[in-house]
Amino acid sequence: MIDALTGLPNRRALHRDIASRRGGEGEVALAIVDLDGFKQVNDHFGHATGDELIRAVAILITETCGDEAQCYRLSGDEFVLLADGPIAGNLIEGISRMIVDRLRKPVQLERRAIAVGASVGLSRSGGEEAPASSELLRRADVAMFASKRGGKMRCTWYAQALDRNREARLDLDNELRAALAKGEFRVNYQPLVDARTGAIVAVESLLRWEREDGSQIGPNIFIPVAEESGLINAIGLWVLRTACRDARDWGDLNLSVNISAAQLRNPEFPILVGQVLEETGFPPERLELEVTETCLVLDPVVVGRSLDVIRQFGVSISLDDFGTGYASIGFLRQFRFEKLKLDRSLVVDAQEDDGSRAMMISSISLARAMKMGVTAEGVETQCQADMVRAAGADQIQGWLYYRAMPPEQIVALKDKFGSTRSDRSKVA
Structure with missing residues (x-):
């Protein structure tokens, strides 16, 4: 034995x-x-x-x-x-x-x-x-x-509560599979504005789940379950395809789509991205895939290879939630992101604390030195907007300007669209 x-x-x-x-x-x-x-x-x-x-x-x-x-x-x-x-x-x-x-x-x-x-x-x-x-x-x-x-x-x-939680997660996993089959998911879009002009220059796709009874389940609840079960691959691909179809005719607005660590660990993911681009006719130079620092830390070799292939299509890569995790200068140099997205917590703390403000300013300066664009997320007050604009952010995203909305409402805002070409050339 x-x-x-x-x-x-x-x-x-x-x-x-x-x-x-x-x-x-x-x-x-x-x-x-x-x-x-x-x-x-x-x-x-x-x-x-x-x-x-x-x-x-x-x-x-x-x-x-x-x-x-x-x-x-x-x-x-x-x-x-x-x-x-x-x-x-x-x-x-x-x-x-x-x-x-x-x-x-x-x-x-x-x-x-x-x-x-x-x-x-x-x-x-x-x-x-x-x-x-x-x-x-x-x-x-x-x-x-x-x-x-x-x-x-x-x-x-x-503890017995862990068994109850596990049973609840299994039930939720079964519901997720049924929701995907029944079409209970939808994609909303939150505009990003040019920090100088206020014109809409991009949209971020955000997944929503509304059950048949009208109740809504937050992504913070169902996304971890989908990642654990592997269903995130099917859901993530559906989001990417839906968003590319919706945004294809929205002028030259950039479209950002969040990608999970589980998707990036799938060696077939770059092939699937290419298939979606070909199927929908969405211009790859308008697509930004957002990855988090956790994706990089868990499996940097596989992730790096996948991102290199995806970039060959003309797609750009953004580092989401910067300031909350493990990313170092070494990671930024290794993965060559086109954009950093400053996490909401960094923006809020910078408004209240000198040390946090210095950290935010230095993060933007670092991005500038590495020829990356910068988006400030979670901006809810005019004071925050003025602060990140003065610090050098290119784009601003938050409730001060727009909340997430269905695709038809984005179309209604067409007169507020601005060109994204200058932003692309700046970070190329």
């Missing part, structure tokens, strides 16, 4: 040991440790490197456990920690947090250092409750996925 790759006890040994420890004093506690980004390691460096990484992580976890817990390898990149006794839960949590902290640094292999993280789910039994080993594992697995959804690199204890 030994794992051949790592020499650790395997799944069968785990079930045997849990059964032997049930009924003793105190509690039985276990943790599932799942590596973040392991699939990318296999994809980029090959399975031999993946195996080497698994062996190195097994040694790291075993050293961290010491004599306080037993480590097992389940399969793939999943490990389990097991302890029993009066303070088993505290021990397992403490060890798990040390493992997460140690994996914040790259793991040194023979030829290279590999950066991975870990998401941990914890469960325990004690007192009158003595669930079977399979149930303890299931609970830890549910908690581990909660850690991943919560941002990864963290530990989460199982």
